[in-house]
Amino acid sequence: MALLSIVLPSYNEEQNIAHTAQVLSELLAQEQIEYELIFVSDGSRDGTYREIQKATQQNPHIKGAEFSRNFGKEACIFAGLQLASGNAVIVMDCDLQHPPQVISRMWKLWNEGYEVVEGIKSSRGREGFLHKCFAGAFYRIMSGLIKMDMNASSDYKLLDRKVVDVLLGLPEKNTFFRALTFWAGFKTVSVEYEVQERVYGESKWSFFSLMRYAVTNATSFSTLPLQMVTVLGLVAILFSIGLAVQTLVKYLTGTAVEGFTTVILLILIIGGFIMLSLGVIGHYIARIYEEVKGRPRYIISQVTDNVQGNVTGGWKR
Numbered sequence: 001m002a003l004l005s006i007v008l009p010s011y012n013e014e015q016n017i018a019h020t021a022q023v024l025s026e027l028l029a030q031e032q033i034e035y036e037l038i039f040v041s042d043g044s045r046d047g048t049y050r051e052i053q054k055a056t057q058q059n060p061h062i063k064g065a066e067f068s069r070n071f072g073k074e075a076c077i078f079a080g081l082q083l084a085s086g087n088a089v090i091v092m093d094c095d096l097q098h099p100p101q102v103i104s105r106m107w108k109l110w111n112e113g114y115e116v117v118e119g120i121k122s123s124r125g126r127e128g129f130l131h132k133c134f135a136g137a138f139y140r141i142m143s144g145l146i147k148m149d150m151n152a153s154s155d156y157k158l159l160d161r162k163v164v165d166v167l168l169g170l171p172e173k174n175t176f177f178r179a180l181t182f183w184a185g186f187k188t189v190s191v192e193y194e195v196q197e198r199v200y201g202e203s204k205w206s207f208f209s210l211m212r213y214a215v216t217n218a219t220s221f222s223t224l225p226l227q228m229v230t231v232l233g234l235v236a237i238l239f240s241i242g243l244a245v246q247t248l249v250k251y252l253t254g255t256a257v258e259g260f261t262t263v264i265l266l267i268l269i270i271g272g273f274i275m276l277s278l279g280v281i282g283h284y285i286a287r288i289y290e291e292v293k294g295r296p297r298y299i300i301s302q303v304t305d306n307v308q309g310n311v312t313g314g315w316k317r
């Protein structure tokens, strides 16, 4: 019988673990799906890992791992994929904002032969005004950069074993899971779901962490900003040619005035362009530097007893 693995990234979610484990195991038992739940604690500073261990003792289908520090949700997802042994793997948030009822629909679609089932948000749930504007702009830009419709996409997905193996085989460390499944292709279908309210705890994202997430993901998926530097340079050159011609004409016709304003403006504009371009290039160099160092994506400090093999330490992939 086919095994379904569910990967649940958890960061400071001690109030959610027991509840989520119970809801999911009841649902899956009822649907008669053979399953395993993999909780990956992202270096939580509360009792999340203790709760995971407790859940493991009550239900042997539950496995868990703890990171040595906070490595971020992407790292959690990849650690979960690595630990999963299922024929299909679902990634979902452990705060139940991704409604568990959708699992059976995803499972059915997988049984019909689909290899990727994308969870699409039919509504974004209740979010702050700023958050909504920011997320909207981010996804519009990302969709343009990646040339795939990213709006309403989420990390709630089912992946076939084949797709999981492809993703785990990717050499890069800076990943954007949400877009990678689009990139990987395969026979894809989507299901809509309504984002639920968070019952316990609070969202882990601040404005700045979202900002960093946006920039990191945009640059890990596209080199367009680098090409924009060239375009900016070309625009600046065209502009300067125009200005140079005008200046020369004025000089030759003897109507040249002391053009201090022009000089100051030029210095400011060109200086601005150069700084901006250097910043963009610097950002990419930083990313290359990180990848070249070849450090593991995450470090597992401990795993629950039912996890097989020696998986602690830094996993290369």
Ligand code: UDP
Binding pocket: 008, 009, 010, 011, 012, 013, 042, 070, 071, 072, 073, 076, 092, 093, 094, 095, 097, 202, 203, 204, 205
């Ligand atoms: N999460 C994580 N590491 C982090 C931040 C979040 O593993 O550094 C997990 C978190 O425990 C949750 C999921 O990612 O299961 C989504 O986070 P959250 O609910 O805070 O985000 P939101 O739903 O508000 O977008």
Ligand code: MG
Binding pocket: 093, 095, 097, 198, 203
């Ligand atoms: Mg949430």
